[in-house]
Amino acid sequence: MAEFPTELRYLKSHEWAKRDGDVVVVGISDHAQDELGDVVYVELPEVGAECQAGDEIAVVESVKAASDIYAPVTGTVVEVNVKLEESPELVNEAPYADGWFFKIKASDPAEVESLLNAEQYQALCEAEEH
């Protein structure tokens, strides 16, 4: 059974976002990594890249699919998880911890609050399965 931590916010496209001051950490959900299967590659954005909420800024590739990762908020990429370059399997092993993708310094950190909460996202995932 996939985990849906309540302290996180989610996108319909299966990213999670966690606000830490004015920085937002982004990864993909446990449900998403399970659906993708073994992650073999993550194409990360450049540090310093500017993004609008909804922009495609990364790609996650598994043995069966390659999917775009969308920016949940508007801002600037300030850090990327370079460990994923050598160890993409971290996305499968710890999607909410070591498997994070990138951090965005948000122009309006409150934007995070408008994303789905755990309950809403879980309901969405369950609906997709049926």
Add this chain to the structure above:
Amino acid sequence: MLASIGVTSIEALFDEIPEALRSGELTQTPSGISEMALLRTMNERARLDEVQLSFIGAGAYEHHIPAAVWDLVGRGEFMTAYTPYQAEASQGTLQLIYEFQTMMTRLLQMEVANASVYDGATAMAEAILMAIRANKKNKSRRVLVAGDINPTYIEACQAIVRNQGIELEQLDFDEDSGLVGLDDEPGEFAALVVSYPNYFGGLPDVDALTDWCHENGALMVGVVNPTAMALLKPPGEWGKEGADIAVGEGQPLGIPVASGGPYLGFMCCKQAIVRQMPGRIIGRTSDVDGNDGFALTLQAREQHIRRAKATSNICTNQGLLVTAATIYLSLLGDVGLRSVAMQSHQGLQRLLSHMDSTGKVKKRFTGPCFHEAAIELPIPAREVLPLMAEQGILGGYDLGLSFPALENCLLVNVTETKTEHDLTLYMTTLSTVLEAKGC
């Protein structure tokens, strides 16, 4: 069929394609003819193709092809195979492509190769698109293209990239050397494309060009002749860091010269940018029992999975021609290929020295050549070629067709297929024709 999918007309099917991107009516394409009429036309035209002694290269080169090559390629197991959708069921095909990739990486001294693309020109276009995707140092969509690259390649690339917001800027070649020079302030660009040897058979300073390109934050793309790579410095060794992408036409490797092909494009790159490479890549792996096996890799980037976001829409390869090239290379080996390259080069050198002694024709550009050179006649090439053809000799390619300033120039190629007698015959015929023209 249209009714059952709820579409009113063929045109309505294409509604989502913007007007600006549509070709419109193809005015140069005649309407269809019957099978009987087509056969008759083809037979009539085939009769015009007399067997002649050909000195035309210009991108397609006549080399000896050992009989075993097409004997083996013609076997049903290869002939009827297509990269299948359940690819792993065809271990033989996959192993052959894997061997091809290995040979190409060794020949070019590059880290990875794909399973081939359509031909040399489309390989260059794919390299340009790939370089723009792979360049993380700048976001430029401007690509510098050496003006001494095969003009038909540049034309094909323009056709492929011009609707994608990519600007190809041609660098002029020097009038004396036929080579492109370096610009002090080139502005921002994503990639530089250089041909080695160039269209005139000449040898640009690829080390300097590669370093200059990298200093400007761009990716280096080499378009190379595979036979020449047995003698010349391969792209993986150019400059301090080597070329990033190397492509070319694989026809010289066991594929007969034919008008329009089919030929085969090869494509290699550095490991660091392999995920931006289009096309199929076969990898070697092991199965659950630990036996060697071969598999398609990096498929997730392709259009049957990524749809519109695919790395490229080239998902196929020239399977049969790859088979021919692989058998050709395995029969010749590195010593054989070097010998072919050396004999071709020496043949050209002998022809050029015969020309020197006439005093009427001379090499157009300074500097060394591989197996092809531009030679300058006292009169336009188009006046000389038909008369040579009457004597059974295709004397070369009329450079005036692509470069008006070079209308007196012929692009002449010699390979290992030409004997001393052929070279003498060429010179005698050329001299006779020139004399008849009052030169």
